Amino acid sequence: MTKHVAVIGSGVMGHGIAQLYALAGFPVSLYDLQEELLHKAKASIEQSLALLEQEGVITGQDKSNALERITLTTDLQQAVADADVITEAVPEVIELKWQLFATLEQYAKPEAIIASNTSTFSIARLIEKAQSPHRFIITHFFNPAQLVPLVEIVRHEKTAEEVVRATVELMKRIGKAPVLLKKDVPGFIANRLQAALMREAFHLLAEGVADAEEIDTVMKEGIGFRWAFVGPIETADFGGLDTWKRVMDNLAPELDQSTTAPAIIAERVEKGELGTKSGTGIYAYERTSVAEKLHARDEQFIRLAKLKKSR
Numbered sequence: 595m596t597k598h599v600a601v602i603g604s605g606v607m608g609h610g611i612a613q614l615y616a617l618a619g620f621p622v623s624l625y626d627l628q629e630e631l632l633h634k635a636k637a638s639i640e641q642s643l644a645l646l647e648q649e650g651v652i653t654g655q656d657k658s659n660a661l662e663r664i665t666l667t668t669d670l671q672q673a674v675a676d677a678d679v680i681t682e683a684v685p686e687v688i689e690l691k692w693q694l695f696a697t698l699e700q701y702a703k704p705e706a707i708i709a710s711n712t713s714t715f716s717i718a719r720l721i722e723k724a725q726s727p728h729r730f731i732i733t734h735f736f737n738p739a740q741l742v743p744l745v746e747i748v749r750h751e752k753t754a755e756e757v758v759r760a761t762v763e764l765m766k767r768i769g770k771a772p773v774l775l776k777k778d779v780p781g782f783i784a785n786r787l788q789a790a791l792m793r794e795a796f797h798l799l800a801e802g803v804a805d806a807e808e809i810d811t812v813m814k815e816g817i818g819f820r821w822a823f824v825g826p827i828e829t830a831d832f833g834g835l836d837t838w839k840r841v842m843d844n845l846a847p848e849l850d851q852s853t854t855a856p857a858i859i860a861e862r863v864e865k866g867e868l869g870t871k872s873g874t875g876i877y878a879y880e881r882t883s884v885a886e887k888l889h890a891r892d893e894q895f896i897r898l899a900k901l902k903k904s905r
């Protein structure tokens with residue numbers, strides 16, 4: 595049974611994952627390479643908990659209890675010594691993950707589950723060098739991890755059944771909607787769906803069919819509005835499979851078939867225009883408005899989550 599959790603890496607994903615476990619009542623050790631990074635992560639957790647309190651999702655007492663359950667540390671051995679579940683959220687560099695796993699296998703309790711938050715590596719690749727593959731699993735959270743309900747779970751054939759069962763249970767206990775994949779495919783499900791949609795969105799932009807704002811509006815006010823409650827396969831059933839057969843037969847040949855990142859994205863990256871993190875991406879951002887935008891996004895996500903829960 596899970597009693598203590600360790601989260602390795604306190605960046606964009608790690609701090610949100612630590613917050614989730616702490617709010618669900620688990621003592622959490624949050625590890626990173628430098629104190630400064632950990633303090634930044636703690637400040638982000640405090641802000642996020644404050645927003646949840648403001649929106650009436652948690653009480654002030656829940657907030658302070660959660661904060662008390664989080665221990666910050668730059669000592670990896672100490673971070674994982676008592677952990678029953680270790681979630682890694684270090685950068686997406688395979689050598690880095692392999693090196694970390696080797697150390698975790700040395701420091702962690704033999705029965706501890708090691709869960710990776712990788713967004714692209716298959717579980718087969720992740721465990722290539724593992725000495726104890728039976729305890730490895732992928733729990734792929736979505737950004738912001740503390741707010742988006744989905745967690746994709748990917749197992750290997752060597753992953754112990756008990757590890758799979760305990761992980762699914764744990765994700766439910768921390769309030770997530772886990773989906774266990776039947777196969778280990780690159781990008782899992784969500785990023786494949788997202789990439790398919792983005793390829794077409796950037797193709798329409800490149801072709802001058804509409805501006806970025808208009809394409810985003812179509813998504814937010816149309817497809818996305820519907821997709822929070824009805825999935826694509828249900829959509830086909832609701833619309834009629836005969837209709838969708840015609841739609842797909844007519845449209846599939848028209849859709850972009852590129853096998854590399856859209857040129858618009860590649861060009862911006864070449865110029866150092868990386869989006870909100872550099873101030874300019876497809877849109878231009880004021881420095882102050884990025885924080886405001888993220889705050890407003892999180893507020894909307896919390897309200898949507900409440901709405902979905904109330905059904």
Ligand SMILES: NC(=O)c1ccc[n+]([C@@H]2O[C@H](COP(=O)([O-])OP(=O)(O)OC[C@H]3O[C@@H](n4cnc5c(N)ncnc54)[C@H](O)[C@@H]3O)[C@@H](O)[C@H]2O)c1
Binds near residue numbers: 711714737
């Ligand atoms: N950002 C996203 O939207 C997102 C979504 C889902 C999954 N992921 C995956 O989550 C993982 C983390 O991504 P992120 O966006 O949080 O990255 P990030 O760069 O924001 O954070 C990574 C953290 O790990 C720390 N770190 C670096 N090397 C380390 C080491 N050897 N040991 C321990 N900590 C180390 C860094 O100091 C940093 O704080 C990646 O595998 C990424 O692919 C990211």
